[in-house]
Amino acid sequence: MPGVRGFFHPKTATGVSSLVPPPPWHYSGDLITVEYRTDPARVAELLPEPLGLADEDPGAVALIWADWQSCSSSKQELLDPVLSQYKEAFAVVRCSYQGKTYSRCVYIWVDKDFAIARGLHQGYPKKLGSIHMTRPHPYGPAPRIEGGAMFGASLAAADRRLAETVVTLREPAPANGFVNGNPMAHHRWLPSIEKGKGLALDELVETGAAAFEAGQAWAADAELTLFEAPTEELARLEVHEVIGAYYRQVGVTWDGGTLLESGTSQAE
Amino acid sequence: MPGVRGFFHPKTATGVSSLVPPPPWHYSGDLITVEYRTDPARVAELLPEPLGLADEDPGAVALIWADWQSCSSSKQELLDPVLSQYKEAFAVVRCSYQGKTYSRCVYIWVDKDFAIARGLHQGYPKKLGSIHMTRPHPYGPAPRIEGGAMFGASLAAADRRLAETVVTLREPAPANGFVNGNPMAHHRWLPSIEKGKGLALDELVETGAAAFEAGQAWAADAELTLFEAPTEELARLEVHEVIGAYYRQVGVTWDGGTLLESGTSQAE
């Protein structure tokens, strides 16, 4: 009897049911980034050992909205776009590990199941949310990508709004921020099926883009509001000072990561 | 005591609750159009008197997918895009009225309530649906708008897929089809609140764009499939022959229509 096939569940004889295909995964998307400073203690409390605060600007946070089309190397998902399109909003901080600075996604919401599955693989702590972003357009009232153009974005989960922003493009910029610019240091955790036995999976992994292309980044002014919710803590990362905001269109490929260490986190 | 205000319900003291603002309404969007011929009798059966079949190519149908951002003249909806963005798929035929050729939307599905409200005003027979379209993008795996680019689109309602297409761009074209190119002849119907008393509202109206700008239209090859569903009749407009397919980005303004006649339709 042969085994079952598929990169992800459900595994079957053919593998075609798998919620996601094997990497590489390819993405086209638009990013709205708002970077700000919060109390570094609020960042530190999200970093389990052996991670520590970044040396410089340790309270920096990036809140990023992304509107994606993603696919396998066959690109076939793009032609049935319910299987390809999703939106997400996520909060990124930086941390230090063995003397090196990493980025780390601490909260993330997406609107499709295949995006949740990829996050489980990559260590993104995904929940479902409702995410909206103004899209640029060459005709009619929607903004072009140019100085003075305004874009809005919102995030909700469990029928509560969690965040909203309006950014106004100002001028071209060399990059769309710095907080999400390092390799990612993520945990992949799953509890033991047996109660009281800790974690069955406890990995610290490094992950990042295998390929990247992008258009001109634009610097922007931003208004950003975070909202309290009973089961969310995004608003604990209080906005003390906006550092900057950015708009950028990108193409990305993801193709696996590296295991940094296993079984050592101080997580429950 | 003053009256209540608002272009649409719910009307209040301020008018800010209205599901839609007063026209003009402005739109930026992308259109995938597939035009085909069906049995003209299937078109005729959807045309109540005094409408008749168009003289030329009376069995022509356009099935159109659109990905919109819409707003009032203030443009404020664009900055809270959950209030601005929607997608739709709709079937358009042509008809004849008093010697003139009109376009007429016979089926349409949208994914937001404000789009339903505008349809009630304009005579579009809207239901809710789930609509997806591949979007062009300058980076990564998603298509550019160029020869050979492939775009997919799908429509579902009540948890059943109703239509899907894949179009492959071939060459620039002078327009994105002809079936949806005439002024619209639509009915606005509402039954009497009292049983057996016919229609309380029964208007034949003419409507169309007040302003229009657009990018280069592209002709495309298309595969189109329609699916049966217990409460839908789109598939009765059987695809006998694909005439052509098109991709185009547009900006549109709508600002009211004209009453053609009232109280004369042969509708129940």
Add this chain to the structure above:
Amino acid sequence: MPGVRGFFHPKTATGVSSLVPPPPWHYSGDLITVEYRTDPARVAELLPEPLGLADEDPGAVALIWADWQSCSSSKQELLDPVLSQYKEAFAVVRCSYQGKTYSRCVYIWVDKDFAIARGLHQGYPKKLGSIHMTRPHPYGPAPRIEGGAMFGASLAAADRRLAETVVTLREPAPANGFVNGNPMAHHRWLPSIEKGKGLALDELVETGAAAFEAGQAWAADAELTLFEAPTEELARLEVHEVIGAYYRQVGVTWDGGTLLESGTSQAE
């Protein structure tokens, strides 16, 4: 050429595409009602002439959550429940017309298109929303319908929470409130397709249940919170004092209404 058929749009040769079947419409559902007093001026501003404030307790408001299964007389929608089930939350006040007291729904949110269509016919000013209600259940942790049982309910629209309540059943009660207990006085309004020409449909109608059966009503204690939102005014009906709360299971039939007057409202 025969006319087209169907109680509602889209009208076709067969009538099967109609978004709703002709009445009578039958409903099974659970209701959570919270009645409270607000400033009567906030009620008055929602009542266009010839409606006026009710003589007694003019600031009384009922905020009602309902979890419905609805169908035509054939009951066939019940067997494909995506076509039958919906939830709604709505605010009801009372008003006076020609010396008689009426109930009037001033705001309402539903989660299906067929419910929007019925609301257009009945004069309910429906928008789409996301509505949730605890359901009673005979086993496991969910509440039975009995003293001390707790039920929660929430309403969101456009990705913002608008209202939430928790009610705790106290004792059997003779009815589930009084604010929604009168015939409804509703307007059916649609603007003219031509700008500046006022209303094309402007009717004051009376409507109510044609048949009604119900289980034991339960009185409850309630906590009720309303939230501000940019395009909603429910929170203007501020909660000054909770009158009472109720839980009840009902069966209802709706079968048409009566036209009270036409073309007289002081609405834009």
Add this chain to the structure above:
Amino acid sequence: MPGVRGFFHPKTATGVSSLVPPPPWHYSGDLITVEYRTDPARVAELLPEPLGLADEDPGAVALIWADWQSCSSSKQELLDPVLSQYKEAFAVVRCSYQGKTYSRCVYIWVDKDFAIARGLHQGYPKKLGSIHMTRPHPYGPAPRIEGGAMFGASLAAADRRLAETVVTLREPAPANGFVNGNPMAHHRWLPSIEKGKGLALDELVETGAAAFEAGQAWAADAELTLFEAPTEELARLEVHEVIGAYYRQVGVTWDGGTLLESGTSQAE
């Protein structure tokens, strides 16, 4: 520096962001079960070694729809029901492991993220879907739980209908089927973050209810239809013969499972 807390991601200083609370998890729900026989080879191809076909009736499949309210021991999720309610549809087969018969869920779709998270822990291969089930009700047109009562159910994913059934209750029955009546033998799989390195998590676990109460089961006649879809293989479990159908209301507690073995599956 303390570690981060939370049963599931995202782990934080407080643990309140966790997508699910720690077990025990409590459920109230209604189940529609349709059991049928398919080709045993289609079951066998879904069973990786060391699992084998069950000795008796190896081609038996249960397709189950469930309408749940779930919560932690605090029951607080029940009072904000967007955090408590979900629906699911799932296919269960039986298998043999070390001479013992187990049940095994081979496909499952749910409509909330917290249900996906619990499935990851329990080894249910969950995707998102749209699930509907007729609910019993004591008043109006919806069915009571009694002989002759009819209930419908449907499942869709990625905007395609995958399954639908109508069951007609016939008589009380001792149980709601046998296919889902054994302890579950599930795999918990996650690929290594490094390409080509196989599985990082590969566990065969046993899981089942820690507590169970239920109402009278009802036997039913059923019509069941499965539909093809490009990324789903439920329809490969072809319906050769309906064994029986059932309706039952249940209360369940889940409180952890047992690790059977690790690192041995013949899965990619």
